[in-house]
Amino acid sequence: MARFLIVEARFYDHLNEMLIAGARAALEDAGHEVDVLTVPGALEIPGAISLAIESQQYAGYVAIGVVIRGETYHFEIVAGESARGIMALTMDGMAIGNGILTTENEQQAIVRADPSQLDKGGEAAKAALALLNLQAKFA
Numbered sequence: 001m002a003r004f005l006i007v008e009a010r011f012y013d014h015l016n017e018m019l020i021a022g023a024r025a026a027l028e029d030a031g032h033e034v035d036v037l038t039v040p041g042a043l044e045i046p047g048a049i050s051l052a053i054e055s056q057q058y059a060g061y062v063a064i065g066v067v068i069r070g071e072t073y074h075f076e077i078v079a080g081e082s083a084r085g086i087m088a089l090t091m092d093g094m095a096i097g098n099g100i101l102t103t104e105n106e107q108q109a110i111v112r113a114d115p116s117q118l119d120k121g122g123e124a125a126k127a128a129l130a131l132l133n134l135q136a137k138f139a
């Protein structure tokens with residue numbers, strides 16, 4: 001059993017609830033414990049995970065959030081930079097799954113957040129589990 005941290009950017013409550021449910025189910029079904037930390041937006045997720053890594057309390061992490069395109073270039077920044085920050089941490093050998101949805105509209109997000117549909121939260125959790133297993137394989 002290991003302890004995982006879900007770091008969620010709480011921008012759309014109903015979508016995050018579904019994503020977290022999927023991620024939590026995947027992790028708990030694998031016998032692990034889960035904490036949840038909430039940050040303002042997706043751009044804060046990589047920094048929050050970096051701080052949590054320093055605490056050495058968690059074996060792995062799942063980033064959860066929803067970025068839906070608006071009228072400006074900000075979508076590209078939020079979507080791209082949150083992914084880039086998470087990837088940088090992953091390339092440092094951290095077990096992190098990226099469950100930040102980046103969609104054109106809410107309907108696309110609903111389909112992907114719903115555990116009974118595309119379950120991207122569960123998918124991200126399983127990615128973190130896979131990386132944790134690789135850490136053990138290559139230790």
Ligand SMILES: Nc1c(NC[C@H](O)[C@H](O)[C@H](O)CO)[nH]c(=O)[nH]c1=O
Pocket residue numbers: 009010011040041042043044065066067068078
């Ligand atoms: N528009 C969305 C944001 N924007 C906020 C940023 O993530 C960040 O919190 C702000 O720029 C302050 O640093 N965040 C999301 O998670 N989803 C969005 O759709």
Ligand SMILES: CC(=O)[C@@H](O)COP(=O)(O)O
Pocket residue numbers: 067068069070071072073074075078
């Ligand atoms: C993804 C975003 O940043 C978006 O929610 C903001 O909308 P806008 O580009 O219309 O300010």
